[in-house]
Amino acid sequence: MLDTPPEEVFDRITRVVAELLQVPIVLVSLVDEHRQWFKSRVGLDVCETARDVSFCSHAVHSEALLVVDDALADERFASNPLVTGEPFVRFYAGVPLRSAEGLVLGTLCAIDTKPRTLSANLRAALCDLAATVERELVQREAARDTREVQENDRRRLRLSETRFHTIFQQTPTGKAIVDLDGRFIEVNPKLCEITGYSASELVHMTFQEITEEADLAADLQLVAELLSGARQTYSLEKRYRKRDGGTVWIHLSVALLRDHDGTPSHFVSVMQDITSRRHSEQLLRDYQQELERRVLERTCELTSSRMALQTITDNLPILIAHVDANLCYRFNNEVYRDVFGFDPMALRGKSVRETVGDEVFECSYPLFQRVLAGERVTHEDIVYNVESGRVWSATYIPDMERGKVVGFYVMSQDITERKQRENQMHSEIMLDALTGLPNRRALQEQLSLAVHSARDEEIPFALFFMDLDGFKAINDQYGHDAGDALLRQVAHRLKKATRATDLVCRLAGDEFVLLARDIASASACSRIAQDICRAIGKTFDLGQREAQLGTSVGIAMCAAGYATSTETMLAEADRAMYEAKRKGRNGFRFAPISAEAELATPRMAAVSAAA
Structure with missing residues (x-):
C-alpha cells in the first residue's frame, strides 16, 4: 500500500470525516519503521512525515481511539515541531487501522488547529469510518478465505449499525435506547431539544427523573406489563420536566427488545412533542367550560321564572335538560324536539332511556353514576341519531341542594364540524x-x-x-x-x-x-x-x-x-x-x-x- 496512487474509496472517507467533525485536516496514515505515509489526505500538502514526530506513532499503540483535546496541554506533544510549527496541531483524534491478523498498519486521524472536545457520538462515528478504511486495507491484504468472509459479515453488521445510528440521530422525533432500570443509554438530538438537556446529561439520568410525578405510576405499570410479557409495546401521553423547570407533553411509544433466548435486553422509545396540540385542546375545553358555566349561571338565575328559562334555553343551539336522581327528565329545551322529535313538555317525568335509546343510555350510564356521586363529567362523541350523522359532546353537572346531589344538568353541544376539522387535519398530516x-x-x-x-x-x-x-x-x-x-x-x-x-x-x-x-x-x-x-x-x-x-x-x-x-x-x-x-x-x-x-x-x- 505504501507509495501507491490515491484511491477514491479512501479519499471519500477523509472528506466525510472532515465534514462530519468540521476539522481542516484528515489523514489515512500508514506507518512503517521510519515514516508515516498518507494514503489519503485532506488539508495537508505533504504526503509523508518522519515517524518520530508523528502523533500516529502514539495512536498505533492504543487499543482503540486516541484523542488529544489540546496538544499544548499534553506533555507528550507540547514540544512537538508539528505543534509548535506548521501545521500547528492542537487537537488530534486517531483510530488504529489493523490487518486481518491484528497488526497495526496506521491510523484514520482528524486534526484541528484549535483545542476541542469530541462528543461520544462523533467518537463512535469516527471509529465506524475507521472500520470502513480498515476493511479496504484487509481486502487488499489477503485472499477471500473463510476469515475474510466472516470479517465482511461483521463489517456489514457495523454498517447496518451505522445506518441505524444515522436514522436514529436524524429522525424528526425524539428517540432513546433505555436500559431495564430506566437509564438512558443513547438519545438523539431531537429528544435533547424536547427536554432541554444535553445528550451527556441525559445518559446520566433515568426517564423516571424527568417524568412528571403524576404521570409516572401509569408509565411504570405499562413497563411492568412489557417485562412480564403481557404486552409487546405500549403508548401513552405524559409530561416531561424540562431542564428549565417547565413541562412538555409527549406522545410516548415503547418497545422491549429481547435477546435470542427471550431475556429482556433494553427498551426502544419514541417521543413526539404534542404540547401545542394539548394546549389547543385545553383552550377548547376551557372555552367549552366557560360557555357551560355562563349558561348554567344564567339558567340558575332564571329558575324562578320557568317561562323566561324556557324562552332563553329554547333559543340556545345546545341540548339543555335537568334530570333527577331517578334519571327522569324535569326540564328540556326546544332543541330536544329538533333532535329527538319529542315535545319538550311531554318529556318531563319520562326516563332518559326512553328518549335517548338503549344503546346510548347503556354507554352513558356509568357517567350518570359518577355525576350523581358529585363529579362533573364530560361525554365526548355521542351519536344520538345514526342517520343524522351528527356528533355531540355532553357535560353533566351535579345539582346540589343543601350539600346533597339531587340530580344533574345536561348540556350537550353539536361538535360535528369540529370533529370533521380534526379528521381533516389528521388526514392532511x-x-x-x-x-x-x-x-x-x-x-x-x-x-x-x-x-x-x-x-x-x-x-x-x-x-x-x-x-x-x-x-x-x-x-x-x-x-x-x-x-x-x-x-x-x-x-x-x-x-x-x-x-x-x-x-x-x-x-x-x-x-x-x-x-x-x-x-x-x-x-x-x-x-x-x-x-x-x-x-x-x-x-x-x-x-x-x-x-x-x-x-x-x-x-x-x-x-x-x-x-x-x-x-x-x-x-x-x-x-x-x-x-x-x-x-x-x-x-x-x-x-x-x-x-x-x-x-x-x-x-x-x-x-x-x-x-
Whole structure:
C-alpha cells in the first residue's frame, strides 16, 4: 500500500470525516519503521512525515481511539515541531487501522488547529469510518478465505449499525435506547431539544427523573406489563420536566427488545412533542367550560321564572335538560324536539332511556353514576341519531341542594364540524404533499396495525421497500420541477400496479413503500414485485423530453402468528432493497426469513425487470 496512487474509496472517507467533525485536516496514515505515509489526505500538502514526530506513532499503540483535546496541554506533544510549527496541531483524534491478523498498519486521524472536545457520538462515528478504511486495507491484504468472509459479515453488521445510528440521530422525533432500570443509554438530538438537556446529561439520568410525578405510576405499570410479557409495546401521553423547570407533553411509544433466548435486553422509545396540540385542546375545553358555566349561571338565575328559562334555553343551539336522581327528565329545551322529535313538555317525568335509546343510555350510564356521586363529567362523541350523522359532546353537572346531589344538568353541544376539522387535519398530516400518497407517519400507523394483526389475528402481510434507480441523475439534469413531476407519475403507476386494498406510501425522496396485507406466499410477492418493476421501467413523459427509470425492491414477509416489530420489518425490507441494488438494480430481493415464520420460500431471490 505504501507509495501507491490515491484511491477514491479512501479519499471519500477523509472528506466525510472532515465534514462530519468540521476539522481542516484528515489523514489515512500508514506507518512503517521510519515514516508515516498518507494514503489519503485532506488539508495537508505533504504526503509523508518522519515517524518520530508523528502523533500516529502514539495512536498505533492504543487499543482503540486516541484523542488529544489540546496538544499544548499534553506533555507528550507540547514540544512537538508539528505543534509548535506548521501545521500547528492542537487537537488530534486517531483510530488504529489493523490487518486481518491484528497488526497495526496506521491510523484514520482528524486534526484541528484549535483545542476541542469530541462528543461520544462523533467518537463512535469516527471509529465506524475507521472500520470502513480498515476493511479496504484487509481486502487488499489477503485472499477471500473463510476469515475474510466472516470479517465482511461483521463489517456489514457495523454498517447496518451505522445506518441505524444515522436514522436514529436524524429522525424528526425524539428517540432513546433505555436500559431495564430506566437509564438512558443513547438519545438523539431531537429528544435533547424536547427536554432541554444535553445528550451527556441525559445518559446520566433515568426517564423516571424527568417524568412528571403524576404521570409516572401509569408509565411504570405499562413497563411492568412489557417485562412480564403481557404486552409487546405500549403508548401513552405524559409530561416531561424540562431542564428549565417547565413541562412538555409527549406522545410516548415503547418497545422491549429481547435477546435470542427471550431475556429482556433494553427498551426502544419514541417521543413526539404534542404540547401545542394539548394546549389547543385545553383552550377548547376551557372555552367549552366557560360557555357551560355562563349558561348554567344564567339558567340558575332564571329558575324562578320557568317561562323566561324556557324562552332563553329554547333559543340556545345546545341540548339543555335537568334530570333527577331517578334519571327522569324535569326540564328540556326546544332543541330536544329538533333532535329527538319529542315535545319538550311531554318529556318531563319520562326516563332518559326512553328518549335517548338503549344503546346510548347503556354507554352513558356509568357517567350518570359518577355525576350523581358529585363529579362533573364530560361525554365526548355521542351519536344520538345514526342517520343524522351528527356528533355531540355532553357535560353533566351535579345539582346540589343543601350539600346533597339531587340530580344533574345536561348540556350537550353539536361538535360535528369540529370533529370533521380534526379528521381533516389528521388526514392532511398523514399525506405526502407532493404525491398525495400516505406519508411516513401513515405508514408507521398502518404497519403497526399490520404487525399486531399478524400476531394476534394471524393475518400475514408483506412489505415492499422501493428505491428508484437513476432518479438522482434525472433530477440533477432536468431540475427539481421535472423530478417532482416524475415522482408524481411514479406514485400514479404504483397505485395502478397494486391492489386497491394495498397501502402505497412515499417514505422520503425517491423511496416508496408498499404494505400488502393477506399475502402469504413468496410467489405472490414475486408477481407483485415484477409488476412494480415493469410499471416503473416504462418510459416517462416529461413534456418535451422522456426519462427512463428502474426500481430496486426489497421484500420482507411476516407470517400469520409471527411476532415482530415495525422497525424490524422496515429494516429487513431496506436491507433487501440494498441487496437488490447491489446485485444489479431494477430487480428485487427477499429479506432473510426467520425460522419461526415457517414460510415456504427461499432465503433470498432476485429477478430482473426483464424477467
